[in-house]
Amino acid sequence: MLSYALRRLLGAVPTVFxxxxxxxxxxxxxxxxxxxxxxxxxxKVMENLRRIYQMDRPLAEQYWTYLKNVVVxxxxxxxxxRDFTVAELFAGALPISVRxxxxxxxxxxxxxxxxxxxxxxxxxxAEDFAVMTxxxxxxxxPTFVVAPLLQIVFGIWLAWLPVAGWGGGALRNTILxxxxxxxxxxxxxxxxxxxxxxxxxxxxxxxxxxxxxxxxTVVVRHALRAAALPVVSYLGxxxxxxxxxxxxxxxxxxxxxxxxxxxxxxxxxxxTLVMGTVVLIAVFIIVFNLVVDLVYxxxxxxxxxx
Numbered sequence: 607m608l609s610y611a612l613r614r615l616l617g618a619v620p621t622v623f624x625x626x627x628x629x630x631x632x633x634x635x636x637x638x639x640x641x642x643x644x645x646x647x648x649x650k651v652m653e654n655l656r657r658i659y660q661m662d663r664p665l666a667e668q669y670w671t672y673l674k675n676v677v678v679x680x681x682x683x684x685x686x687x688r689d690f691t692v693a694e695l696f697a698g699a700l701p702i703s704v705r706x707x708x709x710x711x712x713x714x715x716x717x718x719x720x721x722x723x724x725x726x727x728x729x730x731x732a733e734d735f736a737v738m739t740x741x742x743x744x745x746x747x748p749t750f751v752v753a754p755l756l757q758i759v760f761g762i763w764l765a766w767l768p769v770a771g772w773g774g775g776a777l778r779n780t781i782l783x784x785x786x787x788x789x790x791x792x793x794x795x796x797x798x799x800x801x802x803x804x805x806x807x808x809x810x811x812x813x814x815x816x817x818x819x820x821x822x823t824v825v826v827r828h829a830l831r832a833a834a835l836p837v838v839s840y841l842g843x844x845x846x847x848x849x850x851x852x853x854x855x856x857x858x859x860x861x862x863x864x865x866x867x868x869x870x871x872x873x874x875x876x877x878t879l880v881m882g883t884v885v886l887i888a889v890f891i892i893v894f895n896l897v898v899d900l901v902y903x904x905x906x907x908x909x910x911x912x
Contacts, residue, residue: 611673611896618892622771626676630669633877637899640685642825659685672881681882686874692882702772703856703863707848709784711841714791721792722799723830729804736795744793753786753858772862783859787852791844795837802833810871834905842898846890860890 618910656662676683681692725737760782761769773779773880806829807810815825856866864883871879 611900612742614893614896614899616679618896621892622888623673625672626881626885627669627890630672631665631882631883634665636875638875640877642875659683668784676885682878682886683855684871684876684879686871686876692878695879696864696882696886699864699867700864701863702775702861703852704849705775705847706780706783706852706855706861706863707908709780710787710791711845711848713788714795715837715841717788718792718795719775719799723803724797725796725800726803726807728791734800736801740795744789745797749786749790749852749854750858753782753791753855756786757858762895768858769859772861781863783855786859787848787856791848794840794844798836798840799833802836803829806832835902838901838905843891846887846894849890 639661640659641702653662663671679693681696683691684695687695687840697743719742725734728734755828757769761765768779770780808831811832811901812825812829815828852863853865853869856863857859857869860866864886867879868883871878871883
């Protein structure tokens with residue numbers, strides 16, 4: 607398994623290289639620049655800024671320099687927050703996004719898995735219809751609608767929780783963002799669990815276990831293990847998206863995470879910050895897909911990695 611993981615990580619290097627290359631040139635093609643303001647800077651000031659940030663050099667030289675720096679983990683200075691490097695911004699923002707993402711992911715798996723299991727065992731009954739109704743609403747209602755509603759109800763009307771702000775990571779400040787982040791993921795996990803479990807319960811191996819007279823707890827344990835595979839597949843990219851920050855949720859709640867920095871970096875043409883975020887998300891997706899493959903082999907012994 608270790609050799610497989612190492613081969614996958616080495617095989618991901620060309621993927622990251624292609625992503626970095628395409629992103630680097632695409633963002634440079636976009637109109638505007640990091641120093642373009644409504645009131646243009648003086649020519650001498652603009653020249654000095656371009657020289658300081660090495661933007662006066664040929665594009666190919668800039669690209670080669672960026673590649674060499676990224677290899678050693680140097681994403682360069684931020685063009686907008688000029689007193690910070692991109693790595694320093696990530697050092698403060700990434701733990702916040704990861705904390706919110708982990709809490710939302712755990713909540714989604716526990717609640718969504720439980721609801722999906724109940725719906726599968728109570729198929730076409732009131733419990734099933736209730737779970738599927740809630741799940742459909744959770745998927746279709748976007749987070750930029752749910753978040754203000756929760757802010758109004760729990761932050762303004764009831765005054766139980768803060769409307770926005772991080773508050774140094776206080777529990778009261780994390781409840782609403784985590785709920786908003788977890789809601790669509792909970793709905794998706796519930797639907798995946800229900801559909802997969804219904805199919806597994808009707809499969810021949812499970813019927814054989816029932817015919818052999820095994821206790822229901824044993825049959826259910828085998829069924830849940832097989833039904834978990836589609837959920838595990840989905841959790842790979844979902845984990846990467848949650849842990850690297852949600853653009854909408856962090857912006858609405860004023861949380862200084864990676865997603866919020868990405869929005870502000872894109873709006874202000876902060877090339878290095880946007881590139882750093884793209885590389886970060888790409889690495890997270892690759893790593894979590896690898897983790898999914900490894901978990902697949904543990905859950906389903908038929909899967910061979912070598």
